[in-house]
Amino acid sequence: xxxxxxxxxxxxxxxxxxxxxxxxxxxxxxxxxxxxxxxxxxxxxxxxxxxxxxxxxxxxxxxxxxxxxxxxxxxxxxxxxxxxxxxxxxxxxxxxxxxxxxxxxxxxxxxxxxxxxxxxxxxxxxxxxxxxxxxxxxxxxxxxxxxxxxxxxxxxxx
Numbered sequence: 001x002x003x004x005x006x007x008x009x010x011x012x013x014x015x016x017x018x019x020x021x022x023x024x025x026x027x028x029x030x031x032x033x034x035x036x037x038x039x040x041x042x043x044x045x046x047x048x049x050x051x052x053x054x055x056x057x058x059x060x061x062x063x064x065x066x067x068x069x070x071x072x073x074x075x076x077x078x079x080x081x082x083x084x085x086x087x088x089x090x091x092x093x094x095x096x097x098x099x100x101x102x103x104x105x106x107x108x109x110x111x112x113x114x115x116x117x118x119x120x121x122x123x124x125x126x127x128x129x130x131x132x133x134x135x136x137x138x139x140x141x142x143x144x145x146x147x148x149x150x151x152x153x154x155x156x157x158x
Contacts, residue, residue, distance in 0.1 A: 011134075050079070
């Protein structure tokens with residue numbers, strides 16, 4: 001099977017293209033794609049518990065910690081102890097963070113509007129259904145339950 005015929009290759013290539021596009025756009029405003037997605041997932045009024053952000057974005061906690069540190073250094077967020085659970089930390093947006101969140105929101109909306117101009121709703125419905133099925137299969141953690149590695153055929157010398 002050629003790489004371009006595999007599901008994972010096509011998803012990866014598409015995501016890398018989207019990520020490069022978003023990073024080029026984000027760089028104009030001194031942020032990154034990762035920062036933009038984090039900003040979009042922080043509640044403007046109540047803040048968001050730090051522990052809730054990583055799962056929303058499919059990130060490892062270590063990666064999120066680095067991103068949050070960078071965002072704090074850029075003055076986009078601040079941390080505050082949760083009023084109800086002092087062990088928990090909530091992330092809040094600064095005024096600069098609110099501006100960058102709006103830039104991120106408009107960028108994502110623009111991308112989606114442009115896609116919807118070229119791709120029909122019925123095609124998108126199928127796309128969302130298929131991606132949902134793939135994600136469900138992966139999250140079910142049973143994809144490789146019946147996987148048996150076959151021995152690599154050894155070349156015989158004549």
